[in-house]
Amino acid sequence: MxxxxxxxxxxxxxxxxxxxxxxxxxxxxxxxxxxxxxxxxxxxxxxxxxxxxxxxxxxxxxxxxxxxxxxxxxxxxxxxxxxxxxxxxxxxxxxxxxxxxxxxxxxxxxxxxxxxxxxxxxxxxGKQQVQPREYIEIGQVRIGTMEGKVYKQGNEVPLTALEYRLLLIFANHIGQVLSRAQLLEGIWDIAGDFVNDNTLTVYIKRLREKLEDNPQEPTLIKTVRGLGYKLGGDSYSTQ
CATH class of the missing domain: 3.40.50.2300 (Response regulator)
Structure with missing residues (x-):
């Protein structure tokens, strides 16, 4: 390479x-x-x-x-x-x-x-394996898994590759509490001493700023004190 x-x-x-x-x-x-x-x-x-x-x-x-x-x-x-x-x-x-x-x-x-x-x-x-017309909706956020794009209230939200990867991890475990270690493993595909834990904090902060109505009081990506994070919302659906 x-x-x-x-x-x-x-x-x-x-x-x-x-x-x-x-x-x-x-x-x-x-x-x-x-x-x-x-x-x-x-x-x-x-x-x-x-x-x-x-x-x-x-x-x-x-x-x-x-x-x-x-x-x-x-x-x-x-x-x-x-x-x-x-x-x-x-x-x-x-x-x-x-x-x-x-x-x-x-x-x-x-x-x-x-x-x-x-x-x-x-x-x-993963993109090659996604079937046409598949999407995940969480509240006002819609993830187009086939095209690899995210929308809020119909408007596209630009995400970096790692932000999108992190959001997909949450979306595949809606309502489930995920520890920081689980999220880091999902982002990097392996667990290792070289992963910077602070980077995860930055990604979650940026996702909240892009997707939450009020990033200071998040309702989509919620912190579960002492345990990790979970993706919530008033409603969700997949297809």
């Missing part, structure tokens, strides 16, 4: 390229936004995943993530030295699938990469 790596530190980039190729990934390196743009515009279909450093000499990884997501549903992982909620939320809102904070262990990075790739493969398989 081919990976596009954008990292301005040539020493770090070389080390990552060597380690990733030892693990079976072929890596193309760009050292700035400008060169990465050319590769994305001309060769994006050749890649299976993108690794973007957030801080680059002529821009940032957010711009590159946006460019990728406009052209493809290719998974993106951010490499960042900044570990705060504001930057994490920005990256996830751009459509990023994960982030990893420097310094990190190469085994941690390869584990994240494999988890994201496995999840994408399962999503594609």
């Amino acid at each position: 081919n990976i596009l790596l954008v990292e301005d530190d040539k020493t770090i980039a070389a080390g990552l390229q060597y380690s990733l190729e030892q693990d079976g990934f072929f890596t193309i390196i760009c050292y700035d936004v400008d060169s990465a743009r050319h590769v994305i515009e001309e060769q994006l279909e050749q890649f299976s995943l993108c690794l973007f450093d957030l801080s680059l000499p002529d821009g940032n990884g957010y711009d590159l993530c946006q460019l990728v997501k406009e052209r493809s549903d290719l998974p993106v992982i951010f490499l960042t030295a900044i570990d705060d909620e504001v930057n994490v939320v920005m990256g996830l809102d751009m459509g990023a699938d994960d982030y990893i904070t420097k310094p990190f262990r190469i085994r941690e990075l390869t584990s994240r990469i494999k988890s994201v790739l496995r999840r994408y493969q399962n999503q594609q398989l």
Whole structure:
């Protein structure tokens, strides 16, 4: 599998390229936004995943993530030295699938990469298996499982791949309390030490902001203190 790596530190980039190729990934390196743009515009279909450093000499990884997501549903992982909620939320809102904070262990990075790739493969398989005209309705929210879209009061609600994945997990267990561990396993397809628990909090927060009438007093995605979360609503139906 081919990976596009954008990292301005040539020493770090070389080390990552060597380690990733030892693990079976072929890596193309760009050292700035400008060169990465050319590769994305001309060769994006050749890649299976993108690794973007957030801080680059002529821009940032957010711009590159946006460019990728406009052209493809290719998974993106951010490499960042900044570990705060504001930057994490920005990256996830751009459509990023994960982030990893420097310094990190190469085994941690390869584990994240494999988890994201496995999840994408399962999503594609799931889309192929969905029967026509299937949908799930919870209150005012309608999930079109065939088209992979979500609507509220008839208006499409744009969700990132992981937000949609999380919502589907809830929708397949309506009324059931799901622990944080169960949700994380569903998002990443495997349970592991490398999953950042804070990321789940961010996803739930973003889903509430997009789907709830009042995110501060959620009625759709409810917190069950000490146990986890559950999807509720006045009514629901499937077809």
